[in-house]
Amino acid sequence: EPEVTQTPSHQVTQMGQEVILRCVPISNHLYFYWYRQILGQKVEFLVSFYNNEISEKSEIFDDQFSVERPDGSNFTLKIRSTKLEDSAMYFCASKNFDTYEQYFGPGTRLTVT
Amino acid sequence: GENVEQHPSTLSVQEGDSAVIKCTYSDSASNYFPWYKQELGKGPQLIIDIRSNVGEKKDQRIAVTLNKTAKHFSLHITETQPEDSAVYFCAATFTSGTYKYIFGTGTRLKVLA
Numbered sequence: 001e002p003e004v005t006q007t008p009s010h011q012v013t014q015m016g017q018e019v020i021l022r023c024v025p026i027s028n029h030l031y032f033y034w035y036r037q038i039l040g041q042k043v044e045f046l047v048s049f050y051n052n053e054i055s056e057k058s059e060i061f062d063d064q065f066s067v068e069r070p071d072g073s074n075f076t077l078k079i080r081s082t083k084l085e086d087s088a089m090y091f092c093a094s095k096n097f098d099t100y101e102q103y104f105g106p107g108t109r110l111t112v113t
Numbered sequence: 114g115e116n117v118e119q120h121p122s123t124l125s126v127q128e129g130d131s132a133v134i135k136c137t138y139s140d141s142a143s144n145y146f147p148w149y150k151q152e153l154g155k156g157p158q159l160i161i162d163i164r165s166n167v168g169e170k171k172d173q174r175i176a177v178t179l180n181k182t183a184k185h186f187s188l189h190i191t192e193t194q195p196e197d198s199a200v201y202f203c204a205a206t207f208t209s210g211t212y213k214y215i216f217g218t219g220t221r222l223k224v225l226a
Contacts, residue, residue, distance in 0.1 A: 033214075048212070
């Protein structure tokens with residue numbers, strides 16, 4: 001069964017450093033998402049991406065965040081200058097055009113020290 | 114703003130008993146309600162969903178009910194088994210636009226053998 005994959009599974013970085021979280025969505029999907037979950041809190045929407053552009057972003061998704069689909073398979077989330085409060089689990093998800101179900105990857109745990 | 118509340122945050126049941134998890138949503142325009150199960154180290158996986166034009170849906174031991182007037186929906190698991198132990202998330206979204214999910218806070222279900 002096709003699945004969404006994410007790398008790395010765990011990333012440790014120092015405050016102020018740039019990080020790139022990578023995702024490979026399911027190949028024929030057209031809608032892509034990033035969510036995050038701070039430990040002990042709910043899963044929060046960050047950004048949606050469709051037709052090679054951001055279709056919606058939350059208040060969390062400020063100028064420090066960016067997303068890219070550099071080729072036909074990868075979908076990346078970049079945090080330019082990480083803060084302690086960026087420490088969280090980041091989930092990538094994708095969806096096809098004819099269903100409402102989003103398929104989630106296993107997540108990347110980001111720890112900012 | 115959009116919000117989904119979920120209760121309880123933890124639930125322990127004896128094997129074979131039923132478990133019920135409840136969610137309430139704020140945006141009356143929401144019309145698609147998925148339930149996800151998250152096991153340790155894995156991403157959320159869809160277990161059942163319901164659209165707003167349906168009051169109840171069942172899949173073997175799992176059922177979801179929706180009360181549009183009250184804006185709440187519930188997950189029912191019957192004859193629970195130890196492998197049902199996981200974190201369960203409800204979500205709400207619209208079947209148009211970006212299809213972003215608004216998640217509940219999650220319920221940790223423990224099934225005691």
